Every structure is written in structure tokens, then in C-alpha cells.
Amino acid sequence: MKNYELLLREHNLKVTPQRIGILSVLGDMGHVSIEELFTIIRKDFYSISIATLYKNISFMMEVNLLKEVKVPNGKSKYEILKDEHSHMICKKCEKLEDVKVCLDSIVKNISEKSGYMFDDNSLVLSGICPTCQKGTV
Amino acid sequence: MKNYELLLREHNLKVTPQRIGILSVLGDMGHVSIEELFTIIRKDFYSISIATLYKNISFMMEVNLLKEVKVPNGKSKYEILKDEHSHMICKKCEKLEDVKVCLDSIVKNISEKSGYMFDDNSLVLSGICPTCQKGTV
DNA sequence: TCCTAAATAAGAATTTTTATTATTTATGCT
DNA sequence: AGCATAAATAATAAAAATTCTTATTTAGGA
Structure with missing residues (x-):
């Protein structure tokens, strides 16, 4: 379990429970599509809006916290940025x-x-x- | 200019003017997104339906005539299958x-x-x- | 030339993504 | 700790992308 709060601060993003939730799911699963993320995260945030996911994923990609993986014959998945691989x-x-x-x-x-x-x-x-x-x- | 009619036959697809049009555009441009393809092909087939493009792209991928290229930070493009590259x-x-x-x-x-x-x-x-x-x- | 299955166009329906807006919240400042 | 304010969120509408439906047309074989 990493310190996602710090991770957000380091990238100059405000710390919100939703954002920590998103990062936790990504940290646990490694790679997640928007669809999967929405399903999973609703267990903790029942009323989270899908727009919040799209917007945050996009924010986090802008500040190089997340990276998109384009999967052949599949939906894009997202991962927390780490060493090149x-x-x-x-x-x-x-x-x-x-x-x-x-x-x-x-x-x-x-x-x-x-x-x-x-x-x-x-x-x-x-x-x-x-x-x-x-x-x- | 290649023989797209033969190419279609070789892959057991019926030869239609629309399909030859699609392949001509792909052959000329190398890589094309659905959106670009629709714009370009309408010069020759004014009333072509976008659904025809989606369906044919998908058919042609099934029979390994086309391949999808997932472009980072961009829309997918399609190319005629050729040697690995x-x-x-x-x-x-x-x-x-x-x-x-x-x-x-x-x-x-x-x-x-x-x-x-x-x-x-x-x-x-x-x-x-x-x-x-x-x-x- | 004719028959039939398949392809097409048109548009409806779905799905995915983005934009809008009122409300809530995080964070810096006192 | 309490406040002010800019940003984040939820809800929903809107837009964009993709798939589905159906009537009509067409390709290709008999």
C-alpha cells in the first residue's frame, strides 16, 4: 500500500478521497480500464460520477502520474507511471x-x-x- | 496502384466499389483513421454510409487483410497488412x-x-x- | 438472365467521452 | 479552529463514436 496522498501532492494535485480511491485501485490491480475502474470504485464510492473518473484520469496523465496502455483488440488501460517497461x-x-x-x-x-x-x-x-x-x- | 480486387478475392470477400475505394485510400495514404477515411472516401462515394466503413474495416481485420495501429494519444489508424514492422x-x-x-x-x-x-x-x-x-x- | 445471399444506405439506438452547472470540499490564511 | 476561495465533485446534458436494424440494392453463381 503506497502513500497516494504524497504522490498526489508531489504532482500538485489536490488530495481528495476519490483520487486516492482511483490510485488505490490502480495500485492494487496494476492496469485498469475506465469501465473496470468505475465498477470497482463504486464499492467504496457509491455515488461517484463517471465524469470524475474521466477527468481525473486525464488530469493525472497530464501531470505524468498515470500512463495509458493501448491494448491491441481491447480497451485502453491505465497504470501508475513507473520505470520504463x-x-x-x-x-x-x-x-x-x-x-x-x-x-x-x-x-x-x-x-x-x-x-x-x-x-x-x-x-x-x-x-x-x-x-x-x-x-x- | 495495386490490384485490390484480387486482394479481396484472396481473402474471400466480395468485391464492391466501396471496398475497393477503402483499400485505395489505405493504399495511397498508408495509415488512415475512420474519420479521415470517411472524409476522403466521400469524394468518390458521396453517399457512403459510415456504418459501411466500420463494418468493412472490421470484416477486413477479421480476415487479416487490415491491421489496426493504436496510436499513443491519438485515434486508431488502419493499414493494409504487410510484412511485420x-x-x-x-x-x-x-x-x-x-x-x-x-x-x-x-x-x-x-x-x-x-x-x-x-x-x-x-x-x-x-x-x-x-x-x-x-x-x- | 435470374436467384439468393450478402452488402449498402439511412437512420435509430447504444456506448463512450466531454461539457455544463450547482453544490460540496480541500487547502491556505488568519 | 474557523473562513474564504478556488477547485473538485455529482448529476445531467450534450457530443462523439460505434453498433444495430431494416428496406433496398448488388455481386456472383447457377
């Missing part, structure tokens, strides 16, 4: 996981070939996770 | 470009570490293109 998605169970990958040399190479200056990247690998490989389902 | 997006002019990258060793490495079996990946590098680096704008 990539993602793996299982096509069967739809689980999304972080994975540490060093893309430095690849990025450097493409930058030199293309002349682009890159400051961000997103890599998502799609396949079947170990668990789903076992089941015949 | 990655993408570069310019944050200033929003241009999206293909780039050939070999991710084999990285994918293999992650697969071994994680136990996942991967059959697809999407890498998008974000930055500033050479052209936009020049202008002070």
Missing part, C-alpha cells in the same frame, strides 16, 4: 502484464536510421500466457 | 510512419523469461521527425 497481453485470459525490456539499442538504431528523436515508446507483445497454455480450453 | 509517430506533425525493425531476439528473450508464446507485437516509437526538428515551430 513493456507489456505482454494474453489473448485467452486477456491478462496484461508488465515486463522489463531494454530497448535502448534498438531505439538508438532506429533513431540513427530515421533521423527521429524519440522520447517514448510502447511495446506490447501478444500471445498466450503460461497458465492458458496448460489448459486445453 | 513497427511504427514511428511524430508528436508535432502527427505523421505515422512504418519502420522495419527486427525484434526477434528480444521477443525470444522475453518469451523464455516469461513462458509466454507470442505471435504478434506492436512497437510504436514516439518523438519528433527530422522535418519538425528543423522548423522552430
Whole structure:
């Protein structure tokens, strides 16, 4: 359980129970879509407005507290910003996981070939996770 | 100018003027969002329905004729399926470009570490293109 | 040329996202 | 601690994006 209050203050966002709730869900689950977030957070904040979620997610992305993960064939999910990493998605169970990958040399190479200056990247690998490989389902 | 009629037949889709129109736009522009496609294609098919675009894009993805590119901070774009490649997006002019990258060793490495079996990946590098680096704008 | 299943256009219906506004709340200041 | 004020929230409307429905048209095979 992290100190989300501090995290908000560090990013110059006012501390509200709703915001702490949002961050708690994200912290617990790792990656959450707006839809999922709305369902889950209503257990603690029954009358929370979906607009509050959209607005706060968008605020938190602006101040680099959250990052959007565009999931192939799925809805976007959001995660608390952490060290650079990539993602793996299982096509069967739809689980999304972080994975540490060093893309430095690849990025450097493409930058030199293309002349682009890159400051961000997103890599998502799609396949079947170990668990789903076992089941015949 | 490619033979889109053949391309459709090869994927067991009926050949209609609208479908050839969609593929022509995609072939010419490389990557197009639904919105852009609708604007452009109406020059040739004034009364085309947006539902026709959605439905056909979706059909063509099902039969692996098109692929969706999820653009960071932007709307999805669609491209005619071709050899595996990655993408570069310019944050200033929003241009999206293909780039050939070999991710084999990285994918293999992650697969071994994680136990996942991967059959697809999407890498998008974000930055500033050479052209936009020049202008002070 | 004709038949039939599929594709299209048009528009309705849903879903997703954003905007508006009255009320409530967090936070800095006394 | 209590107040003032700017910002956040809830509720709802509005807008945008996507999907569904249905009558009509069309592609492709017989």
C-alpha cells in the first residue's frame, strides 16, 4: 500500500478521497480500464460520477502520474507511471502484464536510421500466457 | 496502384466499389483513421454510409487483410497488412510512419523469461521527425 | 438472365467521452 | 479552529463514436 496522498501532492494535485480511491485501485490491480475502474470504485464510492473518473484520469496523465496502455483488440488501460517497461497481453485470459525490456539499442538504431528523436515508446507483445497454455480450453 | 480486387478475392470477400475505394485510400495514404477515411472516401462515394466503413474495416481485420495501429494519444489508424514492422509517430506533425525493425531476439528473450508464446507485437516509437526538428515551430 | 445471399444506405439506438452547472470540499490564511 | 476561495465533485446534458436494424440494392453463381 503506497502513500497516494504524497504522490498526489508531489504532482500538485489536490488530495481528495476519490483520487486516492482511483490510485488505490490502480495500485492494487496494476492496469485498469475506465469501465473496470468505475465498477470497482463504486464499492467504496457509491455515488461517484463517471465524469470524475474521466477527468481525473486525464488530469493525472497530464501531470505524468498515470500512463495509458493501448491494448491491441481491447480497451485502453491505465497504470501508475513507473520505470520504463513493456507489456505482454494474453489473448485467452486477456491478462496484461508488465515486463522489463531494454530497448535502448534498438531505439538508438532506429533513431540513427530515421533521423527521429524519440522520447517514448510502447511495446506490447501478444500471445498466450503460461497458465492458458496448460489448459486445453 | 495495386490490384485490390484480387486482394479481396484472396481473402474471400466480395468485391464492391466501396471496398475497393477503402483499400485505395489505405493504399495511397498508408495509415488512415475512420474519420479521415470517411472524409476522403466521400469524394468518390458521396453517399457512403459510415456504418459501411466500420463494418468493412472490421470484416477486413477479421480476415487479416487490415491491421489496426493504436496510436499513443491519438485515434486508431488502419493499414493494409504487410510484412511485420513497427511504427514511428511524430508528436508535432502527427505523421505515422512504418519502420522495419527486427525484434526477434528480444521477443525470444522475453518469451523464455516469461513462458509466454507470442505471435504478434506492436512497437510504436514516439518523438519528433527530422522535418519538425528543423522548423522552430 | 435470374436467384439468393450478402452488402449498402439511412437512420435509430447504444456506448463512450466531454461539457455544463450547482453544490460540496480541500487547502491556505488568519 | 474557523473562513474564504478556488477547485473538485455529482448529476445531467450534450457530443462523439460505434453498433444495430431494416428496406433496398448488388455481386456472383447457377
